[in-house]
Amino acid sequence: MNKLGTVIGFTFRNKVxxxxxxxxxxxxxxxxxxxINIPYFIQLFTGEDLKSGSTKIGLVYAEQANVAEQLDSYWKAQNNDEFTFVKYDTSDAAxxxxxxxxxxxxxxxxxxxxxxxxxxxxVxxxxxxxxxxxxxQAELSGALQAVKMQVIVQDSLTPEQIAELKTPVQFNAQNINADASAPKANEKDExxxxxxxxxxxxxxxxxxxxSMTTGNMxxxxxTTEKSSRIMEILITSVSPLTQMFGKIIGMFLVGLTQIAVFVLVILGNLFMPQNKEVLADFNIDLSQVSIDVLVYGFTFYVLGYFLYAVLFAAVGSIVSRTExxxxxxxxxxxxxLAxxxxxxxxxxxxxxxxxxxxxxxxxxxxTTMIVRIGIGEIAVWEIWVSILILVISILFFGWLSAKIYRTGVLMYGKRPTIKELRKAMKAYKI
Known part of the structure; x- marks a missing residue:
């Protein structure tokens, strides 16, 4: 166990x-x-306000003061900053x-x-x-349509009736096979x-x-240790199996360290003063994320990594040249990729x-289980059967990769065939 920890620490420190x-x-x-800061840089160099409410529209009262007044009042009541009106009493084009x-x-x-x-x-x-x-344009068209209705109906309808006409029709969908009295447990808001x-x-x-970056590493x-003959020295002090899993775990920690750095960089930039307001517009609420998605997602992420890592280690051990x-x-x-x-x-x-x-x-x-757990429909037994299959696969391919690793690290020259590997395993009694 001490040797495994030594290999993990050496691999981690050496790589970072x-x-x-x-x-x-x-x-x-x-x-x-x-x-992340592109909008801020654009604003800095151009001097333009990139907020959606920066558009200022001149509203000419000269010809139709009543209509213009109603449009201005309606838009202020919407509390929408997509654009703002600037009052003009004159219609002088110049x-x-x-x-x-x-x-x-x-x-x-x-x-x-x-x-x-x-x-x-x-116009x-x-x-x-x-x-x-x-x-x-879409917002302005909607406002003009509402004002047009007010102008045409005038005193024919009460304010309540006009307000009802402006209210969008509620449209819902239902499953005819579902029990109407049963609560919709699987229904999530947008x-x-x-x-x-x-x-x-x-x-x-x-x-x-x-899986791609750390697996390749x-x-x-x-392969580098093998091609430089360092492996012959390492093999005498640490067993091939300890070397393989030490490198896999060490590289896993390297990958997590890099991801942690990126997460800190992203969060640090998002919470900078110039980006706080933009972030607030997205209404991100991390409490909405299901704990099951995070727990199962991390579980499949770790298991998937180790499955691919043992295969990358086995393949690296049978290659003598990095080319x-x-x-x-x-x-x-x-x-x-699949x-x-x-x-x-x-x-x-x-x-x-x-x-x-x-x-x-x-x-x-x-990947497929993460998708099904997060945004699909899946039974609990399917999740645990998939985890069991993945664990068995890691144990099997880990055992097979260990046998290949023990043999391959001491085989030089051209890449050995499967037949040659089997002969070498029998010769080394692996």
């Missing part, structure tokens, strides 16, 4: 001190920081254009003075070809669902990132037969 690890971590942290060029307003809204129609036509003028952005969707996707990316380190490593680990890389794609592309349909079958395939279950 390398220039490659430090440079990669620092560069990725800088990229993340820049990406004066309005001058204010647009000076940045006082982004454009102006003007009503026609046609008395033949019940509601005047509306928005600005110095941009595309006019208002899509969101502001915010909870979006939060869990994000957590599931993050866990899938985390698994793929860790494990295989590369074993041949990429081709040797290609099958494992393809398995990891797990990522099946899980991520099935997030929109987590209860398909493909996902149910993949949940019991150990190379795919780390």
């Amino acid at each position: 001190r390398t220039k490659a690890f430090l440079i990669t971590t620092i560069v990725l942290a800088i990229i993340m920081s820049i990406a 004066s309005l254009k001058k204010d647009i060029e000076a940045g006082t307003i982004d454009g102006y809204l003007q009503f026609s003075d046609d008395q033949k129609t019940l509601f005047p036509s509306v 928005y003028s600005s110095d941009e070809d595309d006019g208002l952005n899509a969101v502001a 915010s909870n669902r979006m939060m869990e969707f994000g957590v599931v996707y993050l866990l899938i990316i985390l698994f793929f990132f860790t 494990i295989a590369a380190e074993v 041949d490593l990429g081709q040797a680990i290609m099958p494992i890389t393809m398995l990891s 797990a990522f794609y099946v899980g991520s592309f099935s997030m929109g349909a987590p209860n398909t037969m493909l996902m149910k079958v993949a949940s019991f395939i150990p190379f795919l279950s780390p």
Whole structure:
């Protein structure tokens, strides 16, 4: 046990001190920081206010003062900062254009003075070809529609009736096979669902990132030690099995350290003063995330990592040159990609037969089970059967990888075939 701890500590310290690890971590942290602060940098260099409420629209009262007044009052009552109105008593085009060029307003809204129609036509003028952005245009159209109704009905309806007409129709869906009297335990509101969707996707990316990066590091380190003949010295002091699992656990801790650094960088940037307001607009509430999703997600993440790690270590032990490593680990890389794609592309349909079958395939279950637990429907027994299969697979492939590792680390030259490995195992009585 002491030797295992020594190998773990040596692997961890040796890897986190390398220039490659430090440079990669620092560069990725800088990229993340820049990406999170892009809106602030744009605002800093352009001097523009990027908040959605920065659009200022001139509202001309000259031709239709009554309609303009109702529109202004209606919009203020909505308490919406998508845009704000600036009152203009004059309809002088030259004066309005001058204010647009000076940045006082982004454009102006003007009503026609046609008395033949019940509601005047509306024109928005600005110095941009595309006019208002899509969101502001939709909001303005809704406000104008509400004012149009008020103008047309006038005193024909009571304020209560007008308010009722403005209220959107409630639309609900129900399952005809469900018991109407039974509580809908599986029904989640939209915010909870979006939060869990994000957590599931993050866990899938985390698994793929860790399994690929640390797996490649494990295989590369074993191959490097073998090609430099350091392995012949190590093998005399520490057993191959202790070496293999020591490297796997050590690399796992390296991966967790890198992830922890990235999490701290992301949180540190998000809670900076210029980003707090943007973060508040997303209404993120981590209490909405189910504990089951986090616990089971971490469980499958760890088990999936060790399954792929033992395979990477075994493959690294049979390769004598680092130039041949990429081709040797290609099958494992393809398995990891398959797990990522099946899980991520099935997030929109987590209860398909493909996902149910993949949940019991150990190379795919780390991602598919996370999806089904987080945003699908799954029985508890399915979760534990999948975990049991994954644990048995780790024990089997760990045992097989240990046998290959013991043999492969002392075999030099070209990459041995399966037949040659079997002969060597018999010769070494492994």
